[in-house]
Amino acid sequence: MGEKILVTGGAGYIGSHVVKQLSQLGYDVVVYDNLSTGSSTAILDGKLVIGDLANIEQLFQVFAQHQFGAVFHFAASISVPESLQQPLAYYSNNTVNTLNLLKCCQKFQVNKLIFSSTAAVYGETNDSPVIESAPTNPVNPYGKSKLMSETMIRDYSDTSDLKYVILRYFNVAGADISGRIGQSGKKAAHLIKVACDAALGIRNAVNIFGTDYPTVDGTGVRDYIHVEDLASAHTDALSYLENATENQILNCGYGKGYSVREVLSSVQQVSGVNFPIIETGRRKGDPACVVACGDRIKQILDWQPRYNCLETIVRSTLDWEKKKLKHNLV
Numbered sequence: 001m002g003e004k005i006l007v008t009g010g011a012g013y014i015g016s017h018v019v020k021q022l023s024q025l026g027y028d029v030v031v032y033d034n035l036s037t038g039s040s041t042a043i044l045d046g047k048l049v050i051g052d053l054a055n056i057e058q059l060f061q062v063f064a065q066h067q068f069g070a071v072f073h074f075a076a077s078i079s080v081p082e083s084l085q086q087p088l089a090y091y092s093n094n095t096v097n098t099l100n101l102l103k104c105c106q107k108f109q110v111n112k113l114i115f116s117s118t119a120a121v122y123g124e125t126n127d128s129p130v131i132e133s134a135p136t137n138p139v140n141p142y143g144k145s146k147l148m149s150e151t152m153i154r155d156y157s158d159t160s161d162l163k164y165v166i167l168r169y170f171n172v173a174g175a176d177i178s179g180r181i182g183q184s185g186k187k188a189a190h191l192i193k194v195a196c197d198a199a200l201g202i203r204n205a206v207n208i209f210g211t212d213y214p215t216v217d218g219t220g221v222r223d224y225i226h227v228e229d230l231a232s233a234h235t236d237a238l239s240y241l242e243n244a245t246e247n248q249i250l251n252c253g254y255g256k257g258y259s260v261r262e263v264l265s266s267v268q269q270v271s272g273v274n275f276p277i278i279e280t281g282r283r284k285g286d287p288a289c290v291v292a293c294g295d296r297i298k299q300i301l302d303w304q305p306r307y308n309c310l311e312t313i314v315r316s317t318l319d320w321e322k323k324k325l326k327h328n329l330v
């Protein structure tokens with residue numbers, strides 16, 4: 001067996017894809033997850049400990065039981081609109097619970113951390129594509145809660161042996177290429193998933209949130225990254241940390257933006273269903289355009305994305321949503 005790795009939130013959408021790839025590489029994985037949005041069936045390999053990061057005593061026990069070589073920290077609450085309604089819940093789950101995890105790393109001398117951050121830390125930015133050194137001005141509690149976590153990680157690292165890679169994900173979509181896992185969270189309302197649901201008749205229509213943005217066609221522009229490529233960025237980050245002398249903050253995106261209309265048209269074309277589209281007002285907290293400069297991650301980690309194509313991303317999401325429908329998993 002390889003090095004022992006702790007994966008918080010490994011029963012969730014992105015975490016489960018990383019657990020799969022880590023196991024394929026021979027790592028010995030322990031998932032710590034409260035199953036609030038994740039599912040035990042998403043863990044294809046490795047051991048699951050059901051527990052909440054707020055329960056620091058249980059977390060201490062897990063660290064005491066295993067000698068972890070590294071920690072991947074995915075567990076969090078992830079909905080921007082929900083964070084605007086329940087900011088304190090987001091600061092508790094995303095910021096305070098990251099502090100709990102850092103206390104465990106300190107107590108048990110675990111010195112490698114890979115943290116799931118987000119493009120939401122940049123907020124409204126005039127830069128497109130956005131580089132990692134751009135100002136961080138998050139416009140919603142979700143983004144702020146993640147930026148606070150980044151700050152704690154950086155400050156703790158400055159005074160300890162902790163080495164970290166903070167990965168700032170852009171818009172994650174798609175599913176396991178072999179069709180075994182994908183996004184299952186009931187509250188997930190990401191654009192590509194919602195559009196696939198409409199194509200499959202699970203919902204009647206798709207709302208476009210805002211048509212008056214200063215973008216190519218007035219709708220929001222985002223950089224969509226396939227979850228398999230995002231997962232391989234994590235295993236590359238772990239390899240990097242094996243010999244790292246420097247910490248890294250890296251964007252995870254392809255550097256190409258698509259508007260909401262372009263995404264909807266791709267889903268209609270791939271599915272062959274012209275579901276209704278309703279133009280509505282802007283959603284609070286949404287920036288106009290968020291596109292990564294993805295040069296640094298390729299340079300530092302030698303990351304080589306394999307699924308950099310909107311149609312591929314849409315097709316794999318649609319296949320997964322079809323499978324969920326067929327097996328009554330919706």
Ligand SMILES: NC(=O)c1ccc[n+]([C@@H]2O[C@H](COP(=O)([O-])OP(=O)(O)OC[C@H]3O[C@@H](n4cnc5c(N)ncnc54)[C@H](O)[C@@H]3O)[C@@H](O)[C@H]2O)c1
Binds near residue numbers: 171
């Ligand atoms: N999905 C995206 O587009 C996206 C974009 C940027 C960043 N991220 C970040 O990636 C990470 C994973 O997101 P995801 O899309 O896989 O979400 P997800 O909801 O599918 O996964 C989160 C997992 O964490 C678990 N969890 C939540 N709170 C917990 C707690 N207190 N204790 C133990 N387990 C807990 C959930 O049960 C779930 O399994 C998050 O940190 C998120 O902020 C996601």
Ligand SMILES: O=c1ccn([C@@H]2O[C@H](COP(=O)(O)OP(=O)(O)O[C@H]3O[C@H](CO)[C@@H](O)[C@H](O)[C@H]3O)[C@@H](O)[C@H]2O)c(=O)[nH]1
Binds near residue numbers: 078118171209210220
């Ligand atoms: O029914 C919908 C859903 C979304 N959108 C638009 O589609 C774009 C993408 O929205 P969505 O898929 O909800 O993702 P974001 O709000 O961009 O946020 C995602 O991407 C961020 C990083 O960029 C992550 O931090 C968040 O966790 C993740 O939800 C935005 O312009 C939305 O306004 C619609 O028009 N209609």
